[in-house]
Amino acid sequence: MVFRIGIFVFLIVGLIALSIFGISLLNQSKQQQAIAPPPTAQVLVASAQIQGGSLLQPSEIGTATVLASAIPVGAATDTPQNRSAIIGSMARGAITQGQPILSSELIHPGDHGFLAAVLAPGMRAVTVSVDAVTGANGLIWPGDRVDVLLTEKIPNAPPGKSIASEVVLSDVRVIATGQELIKGSTPNSPNSPNGPPAQTATLEVTPDQAARCLVAGNLGTLSLIVHSAATVAMANKPSVDFKPVWAGDVSHALSSSQPNSPTISTVHVFDGQPAGQAYNF
Structure with missing residues (x-):
């Protein structure tokens, strides 16, 4: 009888201990859930x-x-x-x-003193209009190094010489695109996802290059050719002589459509004088 009572008491004590342990684990789990990770x-x-x-x-x-x-x-x-x-x-x-x-x-572009800070000594800032394709979002960024390409139509020229394209500036740095240099224009900046395509670019140039840019802008359409980020700066290299590219260089149809030069025949008539007289036909 005593043995049975002992077993019964042991079971009761075990159940109580197990209940206390389970309640403790449940409380710890709730506390861990209540403590949120820091934002x-x-x-x-x-x-x-x-x-x-x-x-x-x-x-x-x-x-x-x-x-x-x-x-x-x-x-x-x-x-x-x-x-x-x-x-x-x-x-x-x-x-x-x-x-x-x-x-x-x-x-920031538009801040007071931005241009003075970003320009190298002796350099100037010139803003040029570029075609809409070149100025599209994501193509030209401040800090890029570019060539400035002029494409112009030649009036009264043969078909093969009617359009020419040439590099007017090489390896110049873009310091702004669009209207970023205007104070307070940041919300409408071309860099914004909803902003308009940049159709102007501000370049860091020498005074002579600035004059060339302004003249080129009045001759035809300007485009920018982006240099590779791995390209070594050409500042200490001899200048490269970029030859113009004509319409006939690109289109065989235009080059073959040019009229052949007429054949000129010359007849010399001697009327008793040593020099005589030449007639071209």
């Missing part, structure tokens, strides 16, 4: 080393996850609007890879 945010960072004085390009802008409570002052969250707002801005100093891009470290 985070995506901020814009440098995806590569950015040199001081350079213009930010889309490929140099990345994103990183940080605690919302630890976002640095001046950092921007990763949104299309914030990305487009800093494209083409000049870095005041070097920004290391992975470092948040702070507004205090940038000079």
Whole structure:
């Protein structure tokens, strides 16, 4: 009898202990569910080393996850609007890879002193109109190096010489596109996803190159040819003599349509004088 009572008491104590242990686990699970993870945010960072004085390009802008409570002052969250707002801005100093891009470290197009800061000593800024294809979103960015190509129609010329295209400037830097240099124009910037295509480009040139640009703009249509990012700057290389390309060089139909030069026959008539007289037919 005593043995049975002992077994019964042991079972009761075991059930009570098991219940207490289960309740404890349930409370711990509820507490863990109640503690939410800290909020985070995506901020814009440098995806590569950015040199001081350079213009930010889309490929140099990345994103990183940080605690919302630890976002640095001046950092921007990763949104299309914030990305487009800093494209083409000049870095005041070097920004290391992975470092948040702070507004205090940038000079934006339209800010007071932007042109004075971005231009190299002795250089000038000239704005030229470019064709709509060249100025389409995403093709030309501030910081790109380009050639300026002039395409013009030659009046009263044979078909093969009626249109010519030639490089008027080579290896110049784009410092702005569209109307970015106008103060307060950022919301309508061509870099914006909903913005209009940029049909103007501001280039960093010498005074002589600026004059050539303005004359070329009145002769025909200007287009920009983008250099590869791996292209070595040509500043210390001898200038290349770019020959014009004519319509007949591109179209065999136009080159073959040019009339053949007429055959000229010359007859010399001697009327007793040593020199005589020549007649062309």
